[in-house]
Amino acid sequence: MVYCQEPLERLKLINNINKNISDKKNYSTLKGFPLSNLIQRLRQTGNHKEQELCSKFLLKVNQPIIDRIYTWMNEGKLDEDAKDFFINLTKKDALWSPKYNIQMDTTPLFLSFDLVYKILITGRSIEFIKLQLDEDVTNDMEKIDISATLNPLSDRRLTNWINKAYFNSTKKLLQVLYNKFKFLEHMKFIKDTMLLCKGEFAYSLIEQAEDELDKLHNQVFHHRLSSCLDLAIKNSNLKFADLEFVERLRV
Numbered sequence: 001m002v003y004c005q006e007p008l009e010r011l012k013l014i015n016n017i018n019k020n021i022s023d024k025k026n027y028s029t030l031k032g033f034p035l036s037n038l039i040q041r042l043r044q045t046g047n048h049k050e051q052e053l054c055s056k057f058l059l060k061v062n063q064p065i066i067d068r069i070y071t072w073m074n075e076g077k078l079d080e081d082a083k084d085f086f087i088n089l090t091k092k093d094a095l096w097s098p099k100y101n102i103q104m105d106t107t108p109l110f111l112s113f114d115l116v117y118k119i120l121i122t123g124r125s126i127e128f129i130k131l132q133l134d135e136d137v138t139n140d141m142e143k144i145d146i147s148a149t150l151n152p153l154s155d156r157r158l159t160n161w162i163n164k165a166y167f168n169s170t171k172k173l174l175q176v177l178y179n180k181f182k183f184l185e186h187m188k189f190i191k192d193t194m195l196l197c198k199g200e201f202a203y204s205l206i207e208q209a210e211d212e213l214d215k216l217h218n219q220v221f222h223h224r225l226s227s228c229l230d231l232a233i234k235n236s237n238l239k240f241a242d243l244e245f246v247e248r249l250r251v
Helices: 002-022 032-043 050-075 113-133 156-179 181-192 199-213 222-234
Strands: 086-090 100-102
Touching: 002 032, 002 050, 002 222, 032 050, 050 156, 086 113, 100 113, 113 181, 156 181, 199 222
Parallel strands: none
Antiparallel strands: 086 100
16 A cells, blocks of 8 residues: 555546646647646645646646747748637738737746747748748747746746747848838838928929819819829929839829
8 A cells, every 4th residue: 555655646636637627618628828827827836746746747738839839930830720829810811910919818827928929920920921922931940948947938048049030030021021022212212202302393293283272172183183293203303213113102
């Protein structure tokens, strides 16, 4: 009986942990992030043996979670069947902000909100780049092993790993915006036209549209204002600007 005492105590503890899990709603599908959070809470007990057992479970549960975070940050991919992931696809056809959101009730306790937000932005940036370039782009990340860390939040390697991935993806995204979409050139064109920094264009536009704008609102027609804009462009240096930008000027 002496030899059976310790295994029996361990089985009682496992049964106690299982009971805490089975008392939860949808316990049959409890896994991943919610399971890690539950075990983390059960670990905060005065029972040393129960704490030790929960720690062993936690070491096994946390590494697959980090592996899933790695897949999202490195490839911009979500497992469609993984509803317990803290990043959810909310609007498939959206381009940026409305497409994904953070589900706070499944966020791991060992991740601060700042890190969770960086994880969201990192994966979203890589996915955006892949869609725009139509190439199989990755974030050039290396996997990290935290299987021996009970509290990943206190492990600076995890924080540095996420920060490095975040900065890499942001840099890649800016390169796409600057090179493919000519972001700075667009901003300069907006400054020259909408903010009227190009004096000859502003003067020509006002001169062409002055008579039309003096009329009552029900006497002002879209096609006439469009003609005024076309003449203003032809009479200013904007006629030498990139056609891609000029074609975006509309009434």
